[in-house]
Amino acid sequence: MERTLTSVTTRRDGVASSAGSETIVLCESLSTETTCAPEFIDISDEVQRIVSDSGVQFGQVTVYSTHTTAAIKVNENEPLLLQDMARILNQLAPLHGEYEHNDFTRRTVNIEEGECRNGHAHCQHLFLSTSETIPIIDGRVSTGQWQRIFLVELDQPRQRRVLVNIVGVK
Amino acid sequence: MERTLTSVTTRRDGVASSAGSETIVLCESLSTETTCAPEFIDISDEVQRIVSDSGVQFGQVTVYSTHTTAAIKVNENEPLLLQDMARILNQLAPLHGEYEHNDFTRRTVNIEEGECRNGHAHCQHLFLSTSETIPIIDGRVSTGQWQRIFLVELDQPRQRRVLVNIVGVK
């Protein structure tokens, strides 16, 4: 435990550079119907397809969840691992835990018809992110070998929308 | 728990596209004085105002905390929920827990006059992010219906500074 900070030499490799081209800004949305929670929806192929269709060669793509109980996570698509992650999220903020947010007798704002008790889903979201930004190199979303992009459903089966926003050059 | 990974069909909706316009890069900072911890400061309206004033129609805005004990989180502005989140942060890294970082007899670096014991605040920050990047569509910060952008104070009342950085086109 004493060696948490180590001085490690880094090596720079030139990768790509582009100047003088016309900037392209493009946003598309992905809509999907989730089926349970926690649920990991692998949207990597769709993100790559949007980048490919844009013609952008260099730049970046931001993957953004428009929800407060669904997050974006980049990790490995291995079914047993996703079960491990689901278990840890449930340990930290259990479905049947006590949440002030679920006490509708005290809530004063944002109550809708059919409001569901989803305090756990918001609290699980605390550990995750709403966006991830990934470089585009040679027209490819430059995720590493094991990286997949997930929309993570934390609440219940719902209609979800992810924005895929590209800024770059051809 | 067996169905954490489900194949869900996604549908693409064209949203917006822009090419050939002049790129605009603009950064403004928001300064604020926090009053307690954890404290959630809703800066959504200010971020939208900066985007509106910039004239940028498409692109993205990055909201960035310049601090190591204050984070950026996108979630719902519902007072009871924010209490739930504060409670969970305090469970994971309690204010009165033991932190090596608070042992000033062993610290060798970064000690300032009036240094306060804030190991818990740094460790709570571990679960949160320093930045979130949000698409701009038709001049609007494209947060979803319940999403609000928060600066989250984890330490004590302090002067805080958030950068709002826009890259986009008119």
Add this chain to the structure above:
Amino acid sequence: MERTLTSVTTRRDGVASSAGSETIVLCESLSTETTCAPEFIDISDEVQRIVSDSGVQFGQVTVYSTHTTAAIKVNENEPLLLQDMARILNQLAPLHGEYEHNDFTRRTVNIEEGECRNGHAHCQHLFLSTSETIPIIDGRVSTGQWQRIFLVELDQPRQRRVLVNIVGVK
């Protein structure tokens, strides 16, 4: 605990603005060999050097880990604090805990020769991010006084690669 949400006045300070310049998109990678886990590799100076060499004055830099068991975190480089953070990560997802992902008798995908038991590293990654995006102002990565950019190794000594992706103007 009742005052988690406070209305705090924010003040806007103009920082920087640029329009009409040529957009520059540039990506470099940093390669490094890690030595233990958790390990925090401070890559701030390298990121600044890449930004300086690019000539970009305004825009943003995205720091991106291409791995599922190594993350990007912005926090303070204080050795005792990094030990606190390592301890908390180990509490939440212990090295010697039980993970389905480590049960090679049941795994059906992504098994490689020499596959190591790293369920804990993936699960620790759940709390961290794959990317952070930082504004560039006047050619400087605009991290705050105590902020340093870390690649966080969560697995074992490995060869790691971080992408440093810049979008901006001169």
